[in-house]
Amino acid sequence: MDEFLMRFLDIGAFSLNSDDTKLEKLRAAVKDLAGALQKNPAKTASFTMVAADPSVPSSDPVLDEAMAVVRKHWETVSNAFTGRPVAVLRAVLLDAIVQAARRDDAIAVAFVNAARNALAHTETADEAPLWRDAVSEIETKVDARAEAEWATPEMISVEPLQYTPPAPREIEFEPPVVDRSALLGSIHSAAGPWGPNNPNQFQPSQGSHWSQQFADKMSSAIAETLDAMAQELAPAPVDLSAPLASLAKAVTAHVEAALASFSSATTGLQRRTYLLWWKEAMFSPSAHTSYLEMPAFQASALMALDLHEQVPTFSPASVSAFLKEAIRSLPVEPDGEGEGQRDVASLVREARSAEFMQPFRALAAQYVLAPIGRGPLLALIGHGQDAATTEATKLRDLVGVDASSTMTASEWGTFLFRELQAARATSANNGKRARKR
Template identity: 65%
Template sequence: MEQEFLLKFLEIGAIDLKGDDTKLEKLRSTAKELAANLRKAPSKAISYTMVAVDPEIESSDPILEEAMSILRKQWETVVYAFSARPVGILRALLLDAIMQAARLDDAIAVAFINTARNVLPHTETSDEAEIWREAVSEIETKVDARAEAEWATPEMITVEPLQYAAPAPVAVDYEAPSVDRSTLRESVYSAAGPWGGNNPNPHQPSQNNHWAPGFADRMTAAIADALNKMAEELAPVPVDLSGPLSELAEAVTAHVDKALFGFSGATAGLQRRTNLLWWKEALYSPSAHASYLDLPPFEASALMALDLHEQIPTYSPASVSAFLREAIRCLPVVDDVQKNGEREVASLVEDARTVASMQPFRSLAAKYTSEPVGRGPLLSLIGHLRSSGAIEATTLRSLGGVDASTRMTPSEWGTYLFRELQSARAISQSPTKRVRKN
């Protein structure tokens, strides 16, 4: 049975309804409507997750506004039940809604997992840690199951037998020809002598010198005419084979296509892994057309996140993030502005917004995201330059959910960006984008 995460917040005391089941039903109805809205607009999955995970989220965040408006429809007096906006209840509703939607929509599941993995280490959720652990574990297991199926390489490829039904035999009316004996007898009789018929032999059998040639000529003609007539009647009836042959050709073509598709699908996982190993060993960026070793470590790690993202499908196992982390650790650490191999997120975001080599990353970030409004991914800040200056610490925290002073290593930075890219692509096809509220 699927877990109801709303109840888990009740169990730890994060929500206190004074044992009122009617209020619980109102919350359930709100979570259900939020989940339905999320499925209609999967592009909100990242913001839903980032707001739900942060106990310090600003109460004026647009996602909380949305959740509150839906809660008011179910619970008209909610504003009088609490002295301030019930952020804890709204966060619980958002998580429950995300779980409901993610169980039904794989794209939302991908966005939730990658976003939660990124932001959980940077939020204070100690009282809720077990709840989030269970939520992430459930959805990550679901995503990994699909990803493993797409990445797997079976030991044997089975091709089904050719499906082709031979056409039914063509029925032909046939009547065996026969010789008209009376006509033939009349011709033979005429050939024997001058006693009648159409072409009688003028000579008597006793006139051997003259009768025999005449007899031979007339008998040959009589027999030949009879045989020719039979031959005409024995001529085969033309049979049109174009239809059956076309059907056979189509069946063979479909069979071969299916076999090749099966082979391609069976070896896709192996080919993908082979390409990734080549990429890791070469340490060459197809987007920057340069070696990662020739770039500053943090720029290289960001571009590695971009290049890996473009090599793999949306549904990928969690181990891919670990693969990227190890690939980035192959880079030398030689940046003078680093301290213990770390840099502050504020400076990393500023570089991502301004450094020339990061242009491919900015272009994709702009494609995947809209202008930042409320809590959302760092991709929105990187892809949409609202100002040329550095982002203020309060703005970075409010919009990106990360403290400006948070320090990251190249591998942590690259992995963070990679997860954001995976999340953004999973929901980027949604026709609904977040819009700015006045």
């Protein structure tokens, strides 16, 4: 993996006079800053914006923090350079950010989005290759996770039904035995007046009288014997409620698991399908009106907000490109606004005061703190009490963008979307962040 501290040295951004001990001290400072960033990921955007800008004010609080960490390991650092060593501190910051981003996916998201925005408004010609490599490495990492979460597998596998039937119950059974002596006595009694059990009063020589009595008594004797055996053979009642309840529970769990697998497997497809529907409909779910009925720059800001709320933190880089193309499909208005350009100062003032930006301001205030030194544009939008922050010099110091810089509607919307994604990834109000284990 690249060590970006060395990359700054290689391009001559600063010199350590071939002193390896000083290099080791800077490496120790990088390690400490990376650890501090992992403990407070909300600083990722500010760290990135300062590291990306060679013209950042030397008094910026992020540089103060970095200088304090470097001084812990290199007490005489101030004497080694004329003035504050901004180039050294920027190199230390970038290396620390990349190291933290390699271990923490949320920091990676914030770094990529913040860097994409910042580098478009800074002069880093000599540093362009190393910044390109840093952003490419971390963006590839973010995209790999995002693509896995957005992918739709060719097949959905479901585990077999987990059910164990109850063990067969052993039933003790003794076959009934006919009481032969009792049956013999009954038959003997049916045959004539000599039997012991209610004997037949007629003798066989008496013809029909005897035979009628014999049939009655003989059939009773046989029926009573068979009835007694049938009662002994009657099965004991079996309670199936417990095994049936267990089977029903297993089937329910199996179906729920199958539905969950299907839902998880088709999440990416559902997202992509919804985004295509959203782009074709050009309808704002937050404003409940068509983007086509709004001024282009108003529509672009709302499209950034709506898309941010539709996609998860870990989204492919192509989502930003998707938004840019969606905004470009807005019609060009008669006054030329459409894909015309507006200066950043007027866009920021509108974002801080326009009624349609109220939901955006509320979310920005939730994501980031009030501006102190270099930080995201969201800080100015969400905490707009200080009107002076939109003055040209102040604006440049706080967000790294010249007040006179111009943006198209698609650039403005994409810029805001990236800031929202970066802020959500590392916001302290975003609940437990997802880390790469």
